[in-house]
Amino acid sequence: MGFYVPFFLFLLTCAYLPPCSSDPYDEACLTNLKQSLVDPTNSLKNWTKATFANPCSGFNSYLQGATCNNGRIYKLSLTNLSLRGSISPFLSNCTNLQALDLSSNFLTGPIPPDLQLLLNLAVLNLSSNRLSGEIPPQLAMCAYLNVIDLHDNQLTGPIPQQLGSLVRLSAFDVSNNRLSGPIPPSLGNRTGNLPKFNASSFEGNKDVYGYPLPPLKTKGLSVMAIVGIGLGSGFLSLVLSFTAVCIWLRVTEQGMAGEEGKISQLMPDY
Amino acid sequence: MFLKHLTSFKAEIRTQFLVMERGMVTSVLFCLILVFLPLTSIYANKEVDALFSLRVNLEDPNAVLESWDPTLPNPCTWIHVTCNNDNSVIRVDLGNASLSGQLVPQLGQLKNLQYLELYSNNISGPIPSELGKLKGLVSLDLYWNKFNAHIPNTLGKLRKLRFLRLNSNRLTGQIPMSLTNLKALQVLDLSNNQLSGPVPNNGSFSLFTPISFANNPNLCGPLTDHPCPGSPPFPPPPPLETLPPVTSPGLSPSPSPTSPTI
Numbered sequence: 001m002g003f004y005v006p007f008f009l010f011l012l013t014c015a016y017l018p019p020c021s022s023d024p025y026d027e028a029c030l031t032n033l034k035q036s037l038v039d040p041t042n043s044l045k046n047w048t049k050a051t052f053a054n055p056c057s058g059f060n061s062y063l064q065g066a067t068c069n070n071g072r073i074y075k076l077s078l079t080n081l082s083l084r085g086s087i088s089p090f091l092s093n094c095t096n097l098q099a100l101d102l103s104s105n106f107l108t109g110p111i112p113p114d115l116q117l118l119l120n121l122a123v124l125n126l127s128s129n130r131l132s133g134e135i136p137p138q139l140a141m142c143a144y145l146n147v148i149d150l151h152d153n154q155l156t157g158p159i160p161q162q163l164g165s166l167v168r169l170s171a172f173d174v175s176n177n178r179l180s181g182p183i184p185p186s187l188g189n190r191t192g193n194l195p196k197f198n199a200s201s202f203e204g205n206k207d208v209y210g211y212p213l214p215p216l217k218t219k220g221l222s223v224m225a226i227v228g229i230g231l232g233s234g235f236l237s238l239v240l241s242f243t244a245v246c247i248w249l250r251v252t253e254q255g256m257a258g259e260e261g262k263i264s265q266l267m268p269d270y
Numbered sequence: 271m272f273l274k275h276l277t278s279f280k281a282e283i284r285t286q287f288l289v290m291e292r293g294m295v296t297s298v299l300f301c302l303i304l305v306f307l308p309l310t311s312i313y314a315n316k317e318v319d320a321l322f323s324l325r326v327n328l329e330d331p332n333a334v335l336e337s338w339d340p341t342l343p344n345p346c347t348w349i350h351v352t353c354n355n356d357n358s359v360i361r362v363d364l365g366n367a368s369l370s371g372q373l374v375p376q377l378g379q380l381k382n383l384q385y386l387e388l389y390s391n392n393i394s395g396p397i398p399s400e401l402g403k404l405k406g407l408v409s410l411d412l413y414w415n416k417f418n419a420h421i422p423n424t425l426g427k428l429r430k431l432r433f434l435r436l437n438s439n440r441l442t443g444q445i446p447m448s449l450t451n452l453k454a455l456q457v458l459d460l461s462n463n464q465l466s467g468p469v470p471n472n473g474s475f476s477l478f479t480p481i482s483f484a485n486n487p488n489l490c491g492p493l494t495d496h497p498c499p500g501s502p503p504f505p506p507p508p509p510l511e512t513l514p515p516v517t518s519p520g521l522s523p524s525p526s527p528t529s530p531t532i
Contacts, residue, residue: 120479144479
């Protein structure tokens with residue numbers, strides 16, 4: 001009971017102060033995110049249901065790691081907090097979110113394609129986690145993305161060519177994952193004034209190939225190998241037949257010598 | 271006997287010298303103090319003068335500026351003013367204070383100002399272009415007021431500016447291109463004004479999305495819902511595979527992923 005009194009007082013004061021505003025979408029976003037994340041070190045201070053109802057007071061936030069703008073969650077920075085669990089797809093309700101940084105944790109599970117609803121997202125950093133599954137091509141719907149940083153995860157599948165359509169993309173890193181397939185030219189070989197990404201953005205993925213990565217060694221034998229094997233086997237057969245002839249000669253010699261020995265034995269000693 | 275007089279005479283001269291020396295030193299010191307003291311108080315007075323001019327130009331029904339006493343040597347004891355260790359103003363915090371009236375160009379004299387918080391008042395008139403002189407300014411919060419006229423392009427000189435929030439005013443004119451030079455800018459809000467012309471999307475503005483410019487009916491360009499007159503209509507978005515539609519909670523229309531304006 002005592003818990004609700006300060007909560008109601010809190011709501012009442014918010015009703016009178018203009019900058020204080022609650023937003024049902026941000027509340028749903030934060031509640032679901034808190035449920036999908038596991039916080040063993042209790043680093044998410046103030047992340048309680050009461051605070052989710054009113055996380056912002058104008059431009060200030062009561063939540064650790066959250067920044068507000070005009071009463072809405074504008075930035076979430078929960079980096080290096082030993083967080084486990086997964087990224088809730090309902091994070092997409094934070095529709096004013098411009099920067100999402102969940103890097104350097106132990107998050108598992110996929111990158112939800114629902115992130116495509118974060119139409120104001122400019123920075124996405126999910127690097128250094130244990131995320132799996134494929135990179136959703138739907139991320140290309142976040143037209144204002146400047147930074148996509150997904151390095152050091154366990155992502156599989158191809159690099160979606162749709163991401164090359166993001167005209168504001170100036171930083172792109174998918175290195176050190178388990179991606180496969182060709183690097184789309186719209187990302188690896190960008191034309192015009194678009195910022196170019198070099199090999200370091202793509203390396204550390206065994207089965208990814210294409211410019212700007214150096215060419216893969218082809219599977220199967222090269223011409224030199226075939227010639228080498230041919231010559232080698234020819235030489236080997238020559239050596240083998242030579243030794244076979246030698247042995248045969250040695251055997252017949254011994255046989256003749258044996259016969260000679262017999263004859264010498266028949267001769268009486270003087 | 272004569273020797274005795276001589277030595278006492280020498281001693282007298284020596285003491286006279288010492289007294290004269292002391293006198294000279296003290297008078298020189300006194301002169302120096304007389305010269306420099308007014309200078310120090312003049313320097314401090316500049317900031318006192320600047321802020322007091324602001325007080326005179328504002329209407330203050332809640333008497334929040336009552337402690338702003340111009341007879342003091344510096345404004346550091348005034349409420350809502352914060353100084354650094356050199357007694358120079360670094361913060362002015364007058365948000366939500368029911369103030370009206372106008373700002374003054376003398377605000378440009380607060381050389382070390384970092385935070386200018388005047389949000390949520392009824393202040394009208396122009397944003398003084400002298401604010402461009404505040405080289406150390408980190409946060410400029412003038413939102414929820416009645417400022418009119420143009421955004422001064424001198425604001426593009428504020429190299430350390432991280433937060434520029436001018437939303438919910440009556441600002442007109444174009445968004446100065448000089449603002450795209452503000453490399454430290456993290457938060458920009460120009461929404462709810464009457465700005466017109468194209469929305470820049472280069473430089474530091476590449477991080478900003480439609481919410482920074484919303485509710486300015488005469489702004490045009492890719493971040494708005496109509497192209498600028500004279501430029502071609504928005505090209506169709508690049509073909510995406512048909513993806514399963516995800517129902518959105520019915521908010522702002524999705525912007526089309528377009529190529530940058532020339």
